[in-house]
Structure formats: structure tokens, C-alpha cells
Amino acid sequence: MPDVNLTTLYKLKQSGEKIVCLTAYDATFAHLESQAGVEVILVGDSLGMVLQGHDSTLPVTVADMTYHTRAVKQGNRGALIMADLPFMAYATLEQTLNNSAELMRAGAHMVKLEGAGWLSESITALVQRGIPVCAHLGLTPQTVNVLGGYKVQGREQAQADALLTDALALEAAGASLLLLECVPSDLATRISQRVKVPVIGIGAGSGTDGQVLVVHDMLGLSISGRLPRFVKNFMAETADIPAAIKAYVDAVKAVEFPAREHEF
Numbered sequence: 289m290p291d292v293n294l295t296t297l298y299k300l301k302q303s304g305e306k307i308v309c310l311t312a313y314d315a316t317f318a319h320l321e322s323q324a325g326v327e328v329i330l331v332g333d334s335l336g337m338v339l340q341g342h343d344s345t346l347p348v349t350v351a352d353m354t355y356h357t358r359a360v361k362q363g364n365r366g367a368l369i370m371a372d373l374p375f376m377a378y379a380t381l382e383q384t385l386n387n388s389a390e391l392m393r394a395g396a397h398m399v400k401l402e403g404a405g406w407l408s409e410s411i412t413a414l415v416q417r418g419i420p421v422c423a424h425l426g427l428t429p430q431t432v433n434v435l436g437g438y439k440v441q442g443r444e445q446a447q448a449d450a451l452l453t454d455a456l457a458l459e460a461a462g463a464s465l466l467l468l469e470c471v472p473s474d475l476a477t478r479i480s481q482r483v484k485v486p487v488i489g490i491g492a493g494s495g496t497d498g499q500v501l502v503v504h505d506m507l508g509l510s511i512s513g514r515l516p517r518f519v520k521n522f523m524a525e526t527a528d529i530p531a532a533i534k535a536y537v538d539a540v541k542a543v544e545f546p547a548r549e550h551e552f
């Protein structure tokens with residue numbers, strides 16, 4: 289068992305203390321992050337973009353995710369490890385169960401799936417079999433081709449209402465965590481207040497129960513040279529990578545990150 293578990297995260301939500309989450313894809317970063325106080329390490333399929341150089345997460349396979357989850361497990365010192373099920377790895381219930389089991393065997397403590405109400409059946413089945421789930425809502429990068437780009441979600445009233453309905457449905461189905469990506473901060477705050485499970489945000493303002501960033505982004509590393517608006521480069525004011533990770537942890541805990549300029 290990790291030092292941080294779901295009970296820890298629920299207590300943090302109840303106490304109002306922010307949860308710190310950050311991606312890692314290898315043992316060295318998992319070690320640095322867990323030592324710096326990151327509570328949840330996300331082995332994100334963002335590795336398809338930041339490690340493999342693709343322009344989306346779609347080419348990432350279960351084998352890729354398993355390899356990196358195993359590496360993260362080796363370096364981790366007590367954080368909860370959440371691993372992404374990649375594109376089309378949860379298209380059927382059988383695939384969902386088999387691929388989640390693979391990630392759990394590799395060292396994950398929970399899995400993350402992108403989608404809305406249609407995930408309910410899979411979530412219930414996973415939880416019944418002992419696999420906790422985080423449901424990723426809002427901007428879901430695996431459906432970028434349907435969404436027509438990496439755009440803020442939930443700006444229209446109908447879309448915002450649908451997001452709240454989906455969040456409540458996924459919580460009812462058994463999701464232990466929700467992750468909201470690129471949604472207006474007032475909507476993210478409203479959803480975080482309505483659900484009992486902790487909500488982790490990225491590009492969702494400071495009203496969620498926790499924050500996540502892609503580690504390469506918060507270290508100012510970008511192939512294109514551009515960072516998304518919701519990212520802060522923590523290397524700009526620090527001497528080295530361990531100090532930048534610690535500064536991120538401290539800024540999330542102090543509710544100094546994200547600031548107004550990082551919100552939608």
C-alpha cells in the first residue's frame with residue numbers, strides 16, 4: 289500500500305487542503321516527486337506527446353503505459369500512482385477489465401479513463417473487482433478529433449449543465465476521483481462543491497480540490513516553445529528541478545497556483 293491512499297485524499301478534501309498531483313513517466317521523476325510531497329503521481333498518456341513526440345495521445349498503447357507505470361513504481365516513495373488507460377483500451381468491458389488489470393499489476397493503484405456518462409458501466413465493474421477509478425471530464429484529449437481541437441469545454445450553459453450531470457453520474461457509478469481539464473473555473477468550483485469525491489483540476493481554476501500538471505510543462509519544457517495558458521513554468525524562479533517540483537507543491541498547497549491568469 290502507498291502512504292497516500294484514497295482515504296488520505298478524501299480527508300484532504302474534507303479539510304480543504306489541496307491535493308497535489310503531477311505526471312511522471314520514470315523512476316527518477318517518481319522519486320523526486322514523491323519525496324517533494326506530490327500525493328498523486330499520474331502516469332499520463334501525455335507521454336505520447338512529451339516523451340514520444342506525437343501530436344496527440346492517440347498512438348499510445350497499453351504496452352507503453354505498462355512499461356512506464358512499472359518504471360514509476362520503482363522510484364515512487366509513498367505517493368498514490370494513477371495510470372491512464374490509453375485510447376481505445378476501454379472500448380469494451382472486456383478490454384477495460386483486462387487492460388486495467390495489466391496496469392494494476394505493473395504498479396498502479398488506480399486507473400484513469402476519459403469520458404462522460406457512458407463510462408458508468410465500466411466504472412462500476414472495475415470498482416466491484418477492486419480497481420479504483422478516476423473519471424476524466426471536460427477536455428478529453430483522446431477525443432480531440434471529435435471535439436475539433438484542444439478547446440475549453442463547458443462555456444455554454446447546456447454544456448456546463450451536461451458536465452455537472454456527468455460528474456454526478458460518474459460519482460454514483462463509483463468513481464473515486466474526478467479530473468476536470470480545461471473548463472471555466474466557476475463551473476469547476478460548482479462541480480467540486482456538488483460531488484463528495486475529490487476533484488483534481490488542470491486548467492480549471494483554483495476552486496477544485498487539487499491540481500495536476502504535466503511535469504514537462506511545469507519545468508518549461510516544450511517542443512513547440514509554447515506553454516498552455518494554464519501552465520506556470522516553475523523553473524523560471526528556481527535553481528533546479530527538485531526545487532521547481534517543491535515550489536509547485538508549495539504553491540498548490542498555499543492556493544497560489546493556479547492564479548487568475550491561469551484560469552478560463
Ligand code: KIV
Nearest residue numbers: 311332333334490500
Ligand atoms: O495524460 C495526462 O497527463 C493527463 C493530464 C493532462 C491530466 O491526463
